[in-house]
Amino acid sequence: xxxxxxxxxxxxxxxxxxxxxxxxxxxxxxxxxxxxxxxxxxxxxxxxxxxxxxxxxxxxxxxxxxxxxxxxxxxxxxxxxxxxxxx
Numbered sequence: 656x657x658x659x660x661x662x663x664x665x666x667x668x669x670x671x672x673x674x675x676x677x678x679x680x681x682x683x684x685x686x687x688x689x690x691x692x693x694x695x696x697x698x699x700x701x702x703x704x705x706x707x708x709x710x711x712x713x714x715x716x717x718x719x720x721x722x723x724x725x726x727x728x729x730x731x732x733x734x735x736x737x738x739x740x741x742x
Contacts, residue, residue, distance in 0.1 A: 657671065657723075657726075660722060660726060661715065661719045661722050661723060661726075662719070663719070667714050667715070670714055671711055671714060674707060674710045674711055675707070678703060678704075678706075678707040681703055682700070682703060685699055685700065685703070708727070711723070
């Protein structure tokens with residue numbers, strides 16, 4: 656989806672795929688080792704999502720970043736709980 660919507664190069668696709676796989680592994684580990692309260696888990700997840708987005712946006716051109724931000728806003732609107740990071 657991102658490749659087409661953002662017109663990513665093959666190199667960008669490879670790097671972003673690696674970032675997403677790393678993020679997924681960290682998220683899975685968080686769930687497996689989760690012992691904190693719900694709010695602390697949410698804070699950890701928000702931090703991970705922010706770090707992932709930062710790594711992805713660093714690879715994008717100005718135009719791609721603009722489209723990526725639009726996709727993120729769309730994703731937040733579609734989320735049943737919304738994005739609590741949005742202010």
